[in-house]
Amino acid sequence: MELRELLNEEQVQAVMHKEGPLLILAGAGSGKTRVITYRLAWLLSEHNVSPENILCVTFTNKAAQEMKSRARKVAGKKVDKVWMSTFHSFGVRVLRLHAELLGYDKNFTIYDQEDRERLLKECMHDAKVSDKEMKVYDCMRYIQDAKNSLITPAEYMNDYGTEYEKGMVARIYEIYEKRLKRNNSMDFDDLIWKPLDLFNNNPAVLEKYREQFQYIMIDEYQDINHAQYMLISMMASKYKNICVVGDDDQSIYRFRGADITNILNFEEDYPDAKVIRLERNYRSTQTILKAAHKVIQNNSDRKEKEMWTDNDKGEKIIFYYVDDEVMEGEAILNEIDKLMRLHGADLKDIAIFYRTNAQSRSIEDRLRRAGLPYKLVGGFSFYGRMEIKDMLSYMRIIANPRDVISFKRIVNVPPRGISDTTVEKVEQFAFQNDITLLEALGRTQETENIKPMVKQSCSQLHALLTGLAINRNNMKLRDLMAEILTGTGYISFWENDQNPKAKERIENVKELVSAVAEFEEEKKDATLEDFLSQVALISEVDKLDENADAVTLMTIHSAKGLEFDNVFIAGMDEKIFPHKNCIEEEGGIEEERRLAYVGITRARKRLYLLSAISRRQFGARTLGAISRFINEIPEEYLHHKGRPPAKQLDEKLSGAVHDMGIDAQPNYEATDAEPAVMQLEPGDKVSHIKMGEGIITKIEPYGDDYRITVMFKKNGRKELSAKYAGLAKI
DNA sequence: TACCTATCGGTTTTT
DNA sequence: CCGATAGGTA
Ligand SMILES: Nc1ncnc2c1ncn2[C@@H]1O[C@H](COP(=O)(O)OP(=O)(O)OP(=O)(O)O)[C@@H](O)[C@H]1O
Numbered sequence A: 001m002e003l004r005e006l007l008n009e010e011q012v013q014a015v016m017h018k019e020g021p022l023l024i025l026a027g028a029g030s031g032k033t034r035v036i037t038y039r040l041a042w043l044l045s046e047h048n049v050s051p052e053n054i055l056c057v058t059f060t061n062k063a064a065q066e067m068k069s070r071a072r073k074v075a076g077k078k079v080d081k082v083w084m085s086t087f088h089s090f091g092v093r094v095l096r097l098h099a100e101l102l103g104y105d106k107n108f109t110i111y112d113q114e115d116r117e118r119l120l121k122e123c124m125h126d127a128k129v130s131d132k133e134m135k136v137y138d139c140m141r142y143i144q145d146a147k148n149s150l151i152t153p154a155e156y157m158n159d160y161g162t163e164y165e166k167g168m169v170a171r172i173y174e175i176y177e178k179r180l181k182r183n184n185s186m187d188f189d190d191l192i193w194k195p196l197d198l199f200n201n202n203p204a205v206l207e208k209y210r211e212q213f214q215y216i217m218i219d220e221y222q223d224i225n226h227a228q229y230m231l232i233s234m235m236a237s238k239y240k241n242i243c244v245v246g247d248d249d250q251s252i253y254r255f256r257g258a259d260i261t262n263i264l265n266f267e268e269d270y271p272d273a274k275v276i277r278l279e280r281n282y283r284s285t286q287t288i289l290k291a292a293h294k295v296i297q298n299n300s301d302r303k304e305k306e307m308w309t310d311n312d313k314g315e316k317i318i319f320y321y322v323d324d325e326v327m328e329g330e331a332i333l334n335e336i337d338k339l340m341r342l343h344g345a346d347l348k349d350i351a352i353f354y355r356t357n358a359q360s361r362s363i364e365d366r367l368r369r370a371g372l373p374y375k376l377v378g379g380f381s382f383y384g385r386m387e388i389k390d391m392l393s394y395m396r397i398i399a400n401p402r403d404v405i406s407f408k409r410i411v412n413v414p415p416r417g418i419s420d421t422t423v424e425k426v427e428q429f430a431f432q433n434d435i436t437l438l439e440a441l442g443r444t445q446e447t448e449n450i451k452p453m454v455k456q457s458c459s460q461l462h463a464l465l466t467g468l469a470i471n472r473n474n475m476k477l478r479d480l481m482a483e484i485l486t487g488t489g490y491i492s493f494w495e496n497d498q499n500p501k502a503k504e505r506i507e508n509v510k511e512l513v514s515a516v517a518e519f520e521e522e523k524k525d526a527t528l529e530d531f532l533s534q535v536a537l538i539s540e541v542d543k544l545d546e547n548a549d550a551v552t553l554m555t556i557h558s559a560k561g562l563e564f565d566n567v568f569i570a571g572m573d574e575k576i577f578p579h580k581n582c583i584e585e586e587g588g589i590e591e592e593r594r595l596a597y598v599g600i601t602r603a604r605k606r607l608y609l610l611s612a613i614s615r616r617q618f619g620a621r622t623l624g625a626i627s628r629f630i631n632e633i634p635e636e637y638l639h640h641k642g643r644p645p646a647k648q649l650d651e652k653l654s655g656a657v658h659d660m661g662i663d664a665q666p667n668y669e670a671t672d673a674e675p676a677v678m679q680l681e682p683g684d685k686v687s688h689i690k691m692g693e694g695i696i697t698k699i700e701p702y703g704d705d706y707r708i709t710v711m712f713k714k715n716g717r718k719e720l721s722a723k724y725a726g727l728a729k730i
Numbered sequence B: 001t002a003c004c005t006a007t008c009g010g011t012t013t014t015t
Numbered sequence C: 001c002c003g004a005t006a007g008g009t010a
Helices: A009-016 A032-045 A061-081 A087-102 A113-126 A136-148 A153-160 A164-182 A190-201 A203-212 A226-236 A286-296 A325-343 A357-370 A386-399 A404-410 A420-433 A437-441 A452-474 A477-488 A490-495 A502-522 A528-537 A588-600 A648-654
Strands: A022-025 A054-058 A083-086 A109-111 A185-187 A215-218 A242-246 A274-276 A317-322 A350-354 A374-376 A551-555 A564-569 A603-612 A614-617 A620-623 A638-642 A685-688 A692-702 A705-712 A716-721
Touching: A009 A032, A009 A274, A022 A032, A032 A054, A032 A061, A032 A215, A032 A242, A054 A061, A054 A087, A061 A083, A083 A087, A087 A190, A087 A203, A087 A226, A087 A528, A109 A113, A109 A404, A109 A528, A113 A136, A113 A164, A113 A185, A113 A404, A136 A164, A136 A226, A153 A164, A164 A185, A185 A190, A190 A203, A190 A226, A203 A226, A215 A226, A286 A317, A286 A588, A286 A603, A317 A325, A325 A350, A325 A357, A325 A564, A325 A603, A325 A638, A350 A357, A357 A374, A357 A551, A386 A404, A386 A452, A386 A477, A386 A490, A386 A502, A386 A528, A404 A437, A420 A437, A420 A452, A437 A452, A452 A477, A477 A490, A477 A502, A477 A528, A490 A502, A502 A528, A564 A588
Parallel strands: A022 A242, A022 A274, A054 A083, A054 A215, A109 A185, A215 A242, A317 A603, A317 A638, A350 A551, A350 A564, A374 A551, A564 A603
Antiparallel strands: A614 A620, A685 A692, A692 A705, A705 A716
16 A cells, blocks of 8 residues: 555655554544544554454444445455454444343343433323423423433432532432342443443453454544543553544534543643644545634634645635525525536535535425425434334334333324323233333233223234244244234234324334344345344434435534535524524534534535525524624635625615625626526426426416426426426427 | 324434 | 313213
């Protein structure tokens, strides 16, 4: 491998640094990820380090995969034996091996956000805290913060027991931890903390991993939390060959415990650390790079970086000021159209970012009507759907019969006459006899006050689940799924449902069956636990297929680490971005600004920022203001489009919109409807590539486009865009 | 026990 | 505006 052909001098230095702590602190697009990828390959191929002795931690599973496949091209198949994963996947891997030492079974369940809230609700009930006194969500945040900082329930009680709100949290927290353990379950935070406990209580195990991981590399180090920091420090303390890579300006996960001081203090933690700074940006145009730098310079407590690039100056950043969220979608669509026509852009090179998932909706609506394909990252995930979670709960119960949360979820789904009060009685019985809920379900004969019919229902479910639990190791996963479906009648349950969504639910369940089959195909001796862990830990970006020919829609958080030729950031409004909840918060604005910096620096060639005069929120229309981050970008880098800024109110009132002479100003371009070419009329017969033939019933103007209503022979009434639907007159 | 409707309130971001 | 949920009714 000839490093100098692939990397610049500083990058080469970083790659060749073999022993001792190394910090690569550098701005966006400077090739940090590229450096650790090649460093990994270099260690394997030039120094012949055994792959088992290397631990690589990335931020997403996808990043891990990518790094693996890049390194594989240089270092070959060895790479597959490197421990490469996210912190959470690493935790699971270690815990599945040593769970017994912590008093858990290997088959523990991983609770996601929803499970966690369900459990917490029970705990709040037991602690006699009503959800009027404290919101479940708030309580969860407190507990999550505590766990990320490694504060035990006892310590929490000690520190905050006398406070009103936190005192309640302390009581709930204690119950919550006990329940998790009793359920043989772990939440996301446990996946980091429990391995630490394991190491602390079992010096021999710690020694084994310390000895094993002679080389440790961590990407996105600015976003690790205290627990993760402790875990890594512990494992690295023997060889100290720890290479961390990050950018303090890109720390955007404080809400889940990320602590920027971890990266800022690295040199104190390892006084002999070598520090390498990368100052050349390979990603963006000069304009984008400079604008991003100007924005982030408004933060204090950061390490200043002098970035430069050899790339072209590029085009100005387009700032689009539009009337509302509908016009925002319209503007984006117009620009995408231009990108494709004028610059031959591929849809896969275009991304639309926003601060909150809810914002995707108006944009999606517009793209969908235009028939423009898009990939949505996040929002309602497949695995979050009710029917999918039901099926997964059945699987989880079979894997881990102590999982009370999953048990309660499915005990009466489909309805089988087992009501909440019955469940309470079964729970009581289980508690008295020190058996699991599932076992108790099989012994309802010994209880009173349950109707015979209901008892029979209980026994049936018990027989089904225990039967499958016993046989599950002799069964293929897909057969297990099939047994669950037939045994519970889950499909017919939805078939009998009148709701129009029921059909889709059945489709989703079928899709899950194929996902299971596919998983089994790929991993030959995959266990049920493997499948369930994978589902629990898969992130939204992991599922993204970057080669699919479609526009990408995602939050800026999800976009971290990615890059696109053309980037749109919608909702550059004060109170949206920066978000209203962050404005008052200590350090909130700075975190939002870092987020803005991350968003801007994803763009390679072109950047579009959009803001709206007013938006629909909770049904009502609310006026907004342009985000302060826009004002932090020097005028010289901006090209304005849409409504002229600042005067929006007068304009609205006077009704005068155009002819304000704004075109005369160099950076302004008053844009508005350039009507689309229109040769169609109501009554015309048309054909559509997917919908088939139909008759136009209505045409109405829509921005610079027209909205055409067509009655299709096969598919009924549909609304289409004149520009994009590609209707042909026949 | 199951299902329907009136009421309330609003999760920012994610493993 | 839309979804979750409590509370009443069949
Ligand atoms: N020496 C180099 N020669 C050519 N291209 C490079 C070089 N270094 C990095 N690049 C390219 O620059 C882009 C950014 O690199 P990379 O993603 O590694 O940066 P990063 O510092 O991790 O970015 P960020 O922190 O913004 O996620 C990539 O497309 C990468 O291939």
